[in-house]
Amino acid sequence: MASTLSALAFFFVMTAYYIVRPVRDQLSGAVGSQSLPMFYLSVFCVMLLLTPVFGALVSRFARKQLLGWSYSFFIACLLAFVPAFLAQDRIGARELGVVFFVWVSVFNLFVVSLFWSLMADLFHSVQARSVFPLIALGGMAGAIFGPIVTKLLVQVIGVAPLLVVSAVALSIALGLLLTLSSRHDCREPQRRDEVIGGSLWAGIKELWTRPFLRYMAILMVLGDGIGTLAYALMADYTKLHFPDRVARTSFYNDLDLATNILGAVLQLTLARWLLVRKGAVWALVVPSLVNLLLLLALALTGMGSITLFGATIPLLAITLVGSRGFAYGMTKPATDTLYTRVPRETRYKGKNFVETAIWRFGDVVVTIGVSLLGTLGVAVSGMAGIGAGIASVATWVAARAAKSPDLLPEQQVDPAKPAPAQPAQA
Structure with missing residues (x-):
């Protein structure tokens, strides 16, 4: 029951996000990659400011209250943005883009990160290896449903009303998560009303003291850097080929x-098989190898394209889809299973810091690098070659991360506590 409700909740979380995601991306496509460093730097600064705020909330409130306040805030913001998008032409794509790009990035990272922190708190590590790919599959179904809804509605109701649809989906997700937190804790149900406690700066401090978090931070910067590189190059491609905002929204959709x-197919097939049979190591290594192959192909062909089912598809689009599909469909479930083997404070604060501030720090570095290389005249093939080198390093880090010495044994719940009396469910 808990796994089914979790998958359904993640379905609505990702539906809400993927309705607003193409709305955000059409703004970045309107201004091109030269504005992305400013966008990502703004996000990074906001993340740094919010990290101690999130730490304070985790330290003070029980998880049910934390969920309620956090999700309700983002629902209210979605509704507040509707008038701004009705006046997008008067405000300007760049000005609205900075604000909305920052907000959606914060929305994605905090809402999704908090969801998986709760999952790591609800399930044992052995359960997680079997259940998390299925929960992620529910999210991937929402990530497919969201773009379909957007594609059907954007031509009929326009861009602004999509935010209301997203707010409704997020409200349903919140109701399901509150039910899970109250009634379906597979570890220790009495903890639902416990305050997690600890320092509000714990997420930052643990990055320097816990080897596993350091590996996760490095892997986040390197692995996400590949997707950010493809995203930045795609922004220039979109600006050149899609001048209309509805067309840009549809393309990104x-x-x-x-x-x-792609992510759903992976979760139904290879990802779950690797996690159950081989553990997290190969589920982290395989996506890095795929990135390496995609970038080598892009380095050799530049802005080439292939014809598939009668349609001409840029190789850059294939690289973007492939790197993200494997990240969502395989890397994410693998890393989240590992977070079941760390203390509660690390699951919430350390995980959140890595998946928010560190993630966006990597985005700032990559987008600034792309802008500088473009200014120096480096072509797409040259940037892809550099990305291939990064993917090689990420492969090595991924193999090390899953074997970090400070990870708890799979049967143990928290440090200084004995293994549960009953065996963990498979």
Whole structure:
């Protein structure tokens, strides 16, 4: 029951996000990659400011209250943005883009990160290896459903009303998560009303003291850097080929749909098989190897394209879809299973810091690098070659991360506590 409700909740979380994601991306496509460093730097600064705020909330409130306040805040913000998008032409794509890009990035990272922190708190590590790919599959179904809803509605109701639809989906997700937190804790149900406690700066401090978090931070910067590189190059491609905002929204929506279908297929097949049979090591290494192959192909062909089912598809789009599809469909479930083997404070604060501030720090570095290389005249093939080198390093880090010495044994719940009396469910 808990796994089913979790998958359904993640379905609505990702539906809400993927309705607003192409709305955000059409703004970045309107201004091109030269504005992305400013966008990502703004996000990074906001993340740094919010990290101690999130730490304070985790230290003070029980998880049910934390969920309620956090999700309700983002629902209210979605509704507050509707008037701004009705006046987008008067405000300007760049000005609205900075604000909305920052907000959606914060929305994605905090809402999704908090969801998986709760999952790591509800399930034992052995359960997680079997259940998390299925929960992620529910999210991937939402990530497919969201773009379909967007594609159907954007031509009829326009961009602004999509935010209301997203708010409704997130409200349903909140109701399901509150039910899970109250009634379906597979570890220790009495903890639902316990305050997690600890320092509000714990997420930052643990990055320097816990080897596993350091590996996760490095892997986040390197692995996400590949996707950010492809995203930045795609922004220039979109600016050149899609001058209309509805066309840009539809194009980015198609990219999201293809990405999420790939992720769903992986979660139904290879990802769960690797996690159950081989553990997290190969589920982390395989996506890095795929990135390496995609970038080598892009380095050799530049802005080449292939014809598939009568359609001409840029190789850059294939690289973006492939890197993201494997990240969502395989890397994410693998890393989240590992977070079941760390203390509660690390699951919430350390995980959140890595998946928010560290993630966006990597985005800032990569987008600034792309802008500098473009200014120096480096072509797409040259940038892809550099990305291939990064993917090689990420492969090595991924193999080390899953074997970090400070990870708890799979049967143990928290440090200084004995293994549960009953065996963990498979």
